[in-house]
Amino acid sequence: MKFYLMRHGEAEFTAPSDAQRHLTEQGVALLNRRLDSLKQELHDISCIIHSPYVRTLETAELVSRCFNVSDLYSSDLWTPESSPEKALASLEPYTEHTPLIVTHMPIIAYVEALCCEGNVSSPRSFGCGEISSITADWPAAGLGVLTHRF
Numbered sequence: 001m002k003f004y005l006m007r008h009g010e011a012e013f014t015a016p017s018d019a020q021r022h023l024t025e026q027g028v029a030l031l032n033r034r035l036d037s038l039k040q041e042l043h044d045i046s047c048i049i050h051s052p053y054v055r056t057l058e059t060a061e062l063v064s065r066c067f068n069v070s071d072l073y074s075s076d077l078w079t080p081e082s083s084p085e086k087a088l089a090s091l092e093p094y095t096e097h098t099p100l101i102v103t104h105m106p107i108i109a110y111v112e113a114l115c116c117e118g119n120v121s122s123p124r125s126f127g128c129g130e131i132s133s134i135t136a137d138w139p140a141a142g143l144g145v146l147t148h149r150f
Contacts, residue, residue, distance in 0.1 A: 002135045003091060004045065004100040005108050006063070007126040011055040018080075019053045031059060031129050035066040038131070038150055047071035047094065050102040051078040059129075060102045069100075078103040084110035084120055091139035100131075118142030 010027030023031070035042075045067050050060035052074045060072050077087045078101060088111050091099065103111075109123035112132055118141045126132070136144035 001091070001095040001137075001139065002044070002098050002133065003094070003139070004042065004098070004131050004133055005112055005126075006059070006100055006102045006131040007105060007108050007128055008053075008055045008059040008102055009062070010128045015054075021053070021055050023055050023058045027128065028058075028062065031062050032066070034129050034150075035063060039066070041133075041148070041150060042067060042100070042131070044098045045069050045100045046097040047073065047099050048102060049073045049075055049078065049090075049094075049099050051080075051082075051104060052076060053079065053104070056102045056104065063100060063102065078107060080104040080107055082107050084114045085141070087111050088115055088139050088141070095138070112146065114141050115139065115144035116142075116146045 009023045009031040011021040012024050015021040048060045048069055050056040077090045108126050110120045113120050113123040131150040133148040134144045135147055
């Protein structure tokens with residue numbers, strides 16, 4: 001299977017809660033430019049999974065419009081404090097698809113490390129809007145290969 005991990009765009013610093021933080025105007029503009037420049041590389045996205053936080057939903061909606069992807073799914077398994085093992089295992093139903101997962105630090109770094117290195121001891125940070133492309137025989141520890149970072 002192939003899947004993409006994407007960190008949400010730049011979010012505001014103040015909100016009633018972390019989950020309610022919106023993207024900034026600059027975050028939206030940067031994401032739109034980035035996504036437009038990646039249309040060829042990300043043409044195969046078939047669905048989008050995102051955490052229920054406002055900034056990931058807003059990012060997912062931008063991706064949806066840019067790539068004409070109508071299947072968006074919210075999942076509590078992709079919040080910042082989620083279990084990387086459970087988040088990675090949640091991709092099992094999507095092995096015949098090419099999902100893009102919009103999520104947060106640190107879960108995104110842990111899932112990438114778990115899938116591609118087999119453990120979470122050396123996760124690499126993601127910048128806002130950064131995307132990794134992973135191919136895997138199955139979404140499980142150590143079975144993935146990081147093919148590209150955008």
